[in-house]
Amino acid sequence: MGRQVPAVARALDILELFLTGDGTFSARDVVHRLRLPRTTVHELLTTLAARNYLVAVPEQPGRYRLGVRTHQLGSRYAEQLDLAAEGRRVAREVAAVCDETVHVALLEDTDVVYVAKVDSTHAVRMVSAAGHRLPAHCTAVGKMLLASLPPADLESRIGGRELVALTPHSITGHDALRAALAGIRERGVAVEHRESNPDVSCVAAPVHDGGGRVVAALSVSVPVIRWNEDRERELAELAAQGAAELSVRLGHRGAR
Known part of the structure; x- marks a missing residue:
């Protein structure tokens, strides 16, 4: 079995966090929940948002929810x-x-x-x-x-x-x-x-x-x-x- 990539694992940890609670989290929430460095969290959130895996919540500045790309992946999984x-x-x-x-x-x-x-x-x-x-x-x-x-x-x-x-x-x-x-x-x-x-x-x-x-x-x-x-x-x-x-x-x- 090959070596896991830490950055990818952290990004997936962040995405899976959005399956809990009300499904919205801020960078501060993610830092607290996952005990990751603040800079790392901000970089990962920015990347995930840029790829539409996360999206900013308009009425709640600084908070994110799952984006359309996760829905597309889930729909394709369900089809199969x-x-x-x-x-x-x-x-x-x-x-x-x-x-x-x-x-x-x-x-x-x-x-x-x-x-x-x-x-x-x-x-x-x-x-x-x-x-x-x-x-x-x-x-x-x-x-x-x-x-x-x-x-x-x-x-x-x-x-x-x-x-x-x-x-x-x-x-x-x-x-x-x-x-x-x-x-x-x-x-x-x-x-x-x-x-x-x-x-x-x-x-x-x-x-x-x-x-x-x-x-x-x-x-x-x-x-x-x-x-x-x-x-x-x-x-x-x-x-x-x-x-x-x-x-x-x-x-x-x-x-x-």
Whole structure:
């Protein structure tokens, strides 16, 4: 690995500082926060402003905010993101920790579509595949995604529609589903016990994009023979961590 250039590292430290607080800083603030020499800070701020990475705040003399060039870079990064590819990478990391099946799924109308999957190495594991669809209300990922919808959007999707049962444990009542989704919003993770598969339980957490919207969910699926309350708590935390990591890769600033 090559030697890092100190001046570049300092410039990047300054740019990353603008991701905190209200996003505006003066040269004095930067000196205080980063403990850099005053002359160095002024030179770096002048250079970054000249290249449009920073811009002076008109109504606050002496203060800077991020400039248009950082937006252009971020937009290009977002254009190149592939949720499925990033989802597979994070799913592999999560599966390596728990050795259970990990999915990343999207919501399409009232179904979930699995866009990434990494299998457990256990002989007994969930059988599924990327591209597979299931009714959202029967799955942890689906309930997590439904719970994240605005109320009007949720009602337009489920109101008046039959909630089909995949197993005897599936939710089929609209009031029961609404109550379950309210609990998911409060807890921040979704759990389903044998609702889509009589031999499997799952836990799921939300994935946010750069704008803060929930665009996917990440789940860990476990055969009931390896499921208990302690395992549920452990995997709920792991799913939340994995979803947060995927959110960061999609540009979400608040995921961690």
